[in-house]
Amino acid sequence: MRDAPSRLQTGTPKVTTTPLPVDEVSNTGLLASPSGGGQPSLRQVWAEKRRIMEAQNLEFGLDGPRSLWPSRIFSFGLAMFRSGVRLVGLHERGRRNALDVKLVTHSIAFPDLLPSFDGYRILHVSDTHLDCLPDLATVANRLLAGVEVDLFVLTGDIHGHHRAPLDASTGPLADLIGAIRVQDRRLAVLGNHDPAGMAEALDELGFDVLINQSTVIARQDERIVVTGLDDVHRFFTPDALHALSQAPGGFRIALVHSAEVADHAATAGYALYLCGHTHGGQICLPGGRPIITRLRRCRYAAAGAWTKGNMVGYTSRGLGVGDVRLRFNCRGEVSLITLCRSVPDV
Numbered sequence: 001m002r003d004a005p006s007r008l009q010t011g012t013p014k015v016t017t018t019p020l021p022v023d024e025v026s027n028t029g030l031l032a033s034p035s036g037g038g039q040p041s042l043r044q045v046w047a048e049k050r051r052i053m054e055a056q057n058l059e060f061g062l063d064g065p066r067s068l069w070p071s072r073i074f075s076f077g078l079a080m081f082r083s084g085v086r087l088v089g090l091h092e093r094g095r096r097n098a099l100d101v102k103l104v105t106h107s108i109a110f111p112d113l114l115p116s117f118d119g120y121r122i123l124h125v126s127d128t129h130l131d132c133l134p135d136l137a138t139v140a141n142r143l144l145a146g147v148e149v150d151l152f153v154l155t156g157d158i159h160g161h162h163r164a165p166l167d168a169s170t171g172p173l174a175d176l177i178g179a180i181r182v183q184d185r186r187l188a189v190l191g192n193h194d195p196a197g198m199a200e201a202l203d204e205l206g207f208d209v210l211i212n213q214s215t216v217i218a219r220q221d222e223r224i225v226v227t228g229l230d231d232v233h234r235f236f237t238p239d240a241l242h243a244l245s246q247a248p249g250g251f252r253i254a255l256v257h258s259a260e261v262a263d264h265a266a267t268a269g270y271a272l273y274l275c276g277h278t279h280g281g282q283i284c285l286p287g288g289r290p291i292i293t294r295l296r297r298c299r300y301a302a303a304g305a306w307t308k309g310n311m312v313g314y315t316s317r318g319l320g321v322g323d324v325r326l327r328f329n330c331r332g333e334v335s336l337i338t339l340c341r342s343v344p345d346v
């Protein structure tokens, strides 16, 4: 993985607590828009295709369909690992680690950022999986209570276990988002653990769910574009790359569950790419070096900040955990990212 770019400053940024004015906020063609003439909406067409993909024993990546068997064997290996951790007496420590999440702050400099967006604060949350470890909801509520941001982005894997009801994930998430003050919008994309029905559940929580589409956020007479994709790790379709390449010009941010199309976004001229999926490795070697990332492409983007061409990316280590409810050498996180025209002096 490449080092964090010099345009990025971590630690405690000089974030203003005064909300910036919002003069205009507009959407462009969200899939939830109703269709006319009795025709199915774009959302309905997408959901039908997505459910067909979900029903197959295949993963659909950029390189075509793959059998799910390697993933199942991997899950079996994880179960064995979990048993081994119990045997050596480290299970409770790993669980405590999983509940020890942190709020990290970053300021990222973009010389071509529009003046109205200088100091724009984005709360980036990923891989909440609150059905897997419900106690995390209390911890996250405490961490984020009263936090005030301009934009809240959720980069997928809201759900965890496919047999759990969706409200096991969205119920505690509703409490969490209620604790956060958001000036502009809540935007979300789906992950490989999220079924099609999660889009509707997130609508009801006040998110604009971006499924291979772009939306515009405006301030005064300036605007930025945010493009969000359906998961590209298991549910890739060419619509994802089309959405990246056809987005309106200007300062653009990509929201994708995994980093696996980072190279395409960089080529298309995106300034910032926010993602999750890897959990930062979750079980890491000392020093935080991931052992497994579940990335088939763009493996340089396993955790934290990275660059691809002129684009800056950030891969969240995730709030939650998957089937193995443990962390070692890798703290869970939520990120507060401040966009700047230049990195402030320390």
Ligand SMILES: [Fe+2]
Pocket (backbone or CB within 6 Å): 127, 129, 157, 191, 193, 277, 278, 279, 318, 322
């Ligand atoms: Fe995840």
